[in-house]
Amino acid sequence: MEVYFIRHTTPLVDKGICYGHTDLELASTFQEEGKEVLRQLPQAFDAVYSSPLKRCHRLAEMLPGERLLVDDRLRELNFGAWEMKPWDSLPKQELADWMADYVQNAPPRGESMLALQERVMAWWKELQLAGFRQLAVVTHGGVIRIMNAYFNSIPLSDAFEKFQIAYGGIAVFKI
DSSP states (O other): OEEEEEEOOOBSOOTTEEOSSSOOOBOTTHHHHHHHHHHTSOSOBSEEEEOSSHHHHHHHTTSOBSOEEEOGGGSOOOOGGGTTEEGGGSOHHHHHHHHHTTTTOOOTTSOOHHHHHHHHHHHHHHHTTSOOSEEEEEEOHHHHHHHHHHHTTOOGGGTTTSOOOOTTOEEEEEO
16 A cells, blocks of 8 residues: 655644644645645545545645545644644743653643554554555644654654654655
């Protein structure tokens, strides 16, 4: 199976804002960015999976696939009480505690990296039974980092350092 993990295009949000589960609008550059993504992809997929958030779903609707499947497990990390707040306004000790071990620790009312991994891997396990040959998955940076760590045997604690993916970026895995 060949899987194209595609990060959503640029969201309409100020720099320095913490967001994950928030359903953001897309930047005015969406159409151009979407065309650039399409230019780099195969002409057809057996299926296209998408996070339900519009920054992913709108791009997924542009992709050439036989079926578009939306799955809530492909959402970004839930930052809980920190959602839509400036990173530099977050309580210093809460942020320090989270940064010390974001794999195990979660923001207040949010989820840890381990919790994100559990839901994404539950989706991946189900997907293995579907029998797709070529698949597109439009999702978020955190989800793609989880999958990259899994495929490349990278510890979750290194998932952010070892792998960067830009808005509209594509990571291809052959399984």
